[in-house]
Amino acid sequence: MGQRWRAVGVLAIALFAVNVVARLVIRFGFDGDDTVADRVSLGMFVVIGLILAGVAFVWGGRRPLAQWAGEVASAVGIALGLTVLVGPLLVGNNPFAGGGGTFFAQIGLYLVASTAGTLLGYLLLTTLGRDYRSRSLQRYAETAVAKPRRIVRR
Known part of the structure; x- marks a missing residue:
């Protein structure tokens, strides 16, 4: 059980780290340029989607969907909460400085990117x-086609 939560925590921290890096690049590299900030944000969402696509590819081959989907959803929820509430504080902004529209747009974009990446x-x-x-199913088909063992009577 501890291994499962460790994997969820590592994934959530990795997703949050992508956001922190993007925020720091925008803050220190392109502080007044909204066009570049939008491009960096788009790149952040693409990277988040690619990370989740890789996680879905690896975890989906090892375990049933019902097991790993909840873990991915938990990690995305944790990372989303950190991204929306803690991320702006790290660069000196208020999480609600842009208003409710910006706050909920960020949540929507994050959910779209994470869902699209996982599905992909x-x-x-x-x-x-x-x-x-x-x-x-392939293993079942192989065992069903195989000849049954012959019973030897003595």
């Missing part, structure tokens, strides 16, 4: 036939 990784895994369920 899992759909690629399923398409390749390497997910847990496909491999289980």
Whole structure:
């Protein structure tokens, strides 16, 4: 059980670290340029999506969807909370400085990026036939086709 929460924590911290790096790049590199800030934010969401696609690809091959989907959702929820509430404080801003529209837009974009990344990784895994369920069905088909053992009477 502890291993599962460790993986959730590491994933949440990695997703939050991507946000912190993006915020620091915007703050110290391009403090007044909104166009570059938008591009860096878009890049951050792409990186978050790619991280989650990789996680879905790896975890989806090892365990059933019902096990790892909750862990990914927990990690995304934790990272989202940290990103929205703690991230602005690290660069000297108020989380609600841009107003409610900006606050909820950030939440929406984060959820869209994380959902799209996770779906992309899992759909690629399923398409390749390497997910847990496909491999289980393949093993079942192989054992069902195999000849039954002959019973020897003496």
